[in-house]
Amino acid sequence: MPYNSKNGGCSTGTSGGAQKMMPWNEIYLDNLTFMYDIRMHVISNNVKGVEKGKAMMFYFTKLESNTPSGLPARVASSSYLKSNYFKNRPSNWYYTYTSPDEVILCPDYKQNLYCHLLCGLVQRNNVTRIGSIFASVMVRAIKFLEDSWEELCSNIRSGQLSEWITDIGCRDSVSIVLGAAQPEVAKTIEKICSQKCWKGIITKLWPRAKYIETGSMAQYVPTLNYYSNDTLPLISTIYASSETQFGLNLNPMCKPDDVxxxxxxxxxxxxxxxxxxxxxxxxxxxxxxxxxxxxxxxxxxxxxxxxxxxxxxxxxxxxxxxxxxxxxxxDNVVLSIDLDKTNEDDLFKAVNRAKLALDSSDLMLVDFTSYADNSTVPGHYVVYWEVKDKNEDKKSKKQMDLKQETFSKYCLLMEDSFDIVYKICRFKEESLGPLEIKVVRHGTFDSLMDIFISQGASIGQYKTPRCIKSGKALEVLEKSVVATFFGTG
Incomplete structure (x- = not known):
């Protein structure tokens, strides 16, 4: 239903604070549509031939909740995707997607994600752009593909959708997209996905793709570059929040660091x-x-x-x-034990410095978060890393080689990146203990996202929290730890 002054909106609550409720009306959607229309012209002026294909966009909606007084409330992305603005959108290239609207509107994100991938794979030679609202969704989609490609190929080979896809809208609309059995298409996709190394998997599966469109991406740039073989531009077009839209990137082909x-x-x-x-x-x-x-x-x-x-x-x-x-x-996400105040930017710089060293190994950083642990004396920073082997054979059960000396070096590299106050507290006053890296098992950050989704966040707007404040989220992380390392300096 369209929003009016008696409807509410809610934020995701994953950037470091609690989910916020706020008043909304249709002016928000008017402005968002205005921004999307301008974005279309900016993209078409910078990317040749993008209009000659379809977009594989990982869009999601979430069931609305109700305030204590009974007013309906939705997250920003769901509000737009369920509105008449989206339903009655122009039939031009920018709004032509590989997935039917019924898939986008499916509230079950696993069925939604599976059907997005299936539709995108069936139409792989028509895809000229790929994207999502947040980069974390793109990374999750590739990880989901790693676990599901054999089943997806089976669906394409037989022309039959898996029985566990029970949403009627998804079943009916995707069955039409799937069409008849396509064994040759399935064989091609199977050959690509069965390779030991998935570097460049995006460009191999969708050879006509010209760019990846997403937002909030800094920490995911290396991962997306890896999966696209460093050949696809990563584009962030709009800066927006649940409260308002702010502005447009008028130079979409610039490097992510220069946006x-x-x-x-x-x-x-x-x-x-x-x-x-x-x-x-x-x-x-x-x-x-x-x-x-x-x-x-x-x-x-x-x-x-x-x-x-x-x-x-x-x-x-x-x-x-x-x-x-x-x-x-x-500004509101910080680690602090004593006099130290480490903000999100400081944390990113520290992780990126350690990651530069990690990149020279066979491992890659999938995602990270942090926690200020005051249970020890003195307290110390804990940084949770999910890493994977770049050359991993997906059928192999071989464990990664996590060397104590190497990861202790990463701890020290991070500590050396923090400001002078941290270093005084850590090395002079000794009011801070050594930084600890805890490596968690594969899929942990997917489980972390599930926690926040169960608490009201939308998968389409989810951002990994960089400082953990939720007891349930911390419990998920701790149960998944496979190795711990401290700086020895």
């Missing part, structure tokens, strides 16, 4: 607090300064007034007079 978004002053009223400032220092959109860092404050058309978003942004330039911003970090 900046041109803010749109017509979608909300934006104000900015200088980093280390307060609400008394707030400036308007037209008064931000090049090279300065700010936290965004939003007043929108749905009733939110001067809401602090919690994102730290850097002014990188101007398009005409419209400021352009680069997302730097979430």
């Amino acid at each position: 900046s978004y041109t803010f749109m002053p017509n979608v909300s009223y934006f104000e900015f607090i200088p980093v280390d400032g307060d609400m008394n220092d707030v400036v308007d959109l037209g008064d931000v300064k090049l090279g300065c860092y700010y936290e965004a404050v939003v007043t929108n058309f749905s009733g939110l007034y001067r809401i602090r978003i919690g994102d730290v942004l850097l002014v990188t330039g101007f398009y005409n007079k419209a400021p352009q911003f680069r997302f730097i970090r979430r």
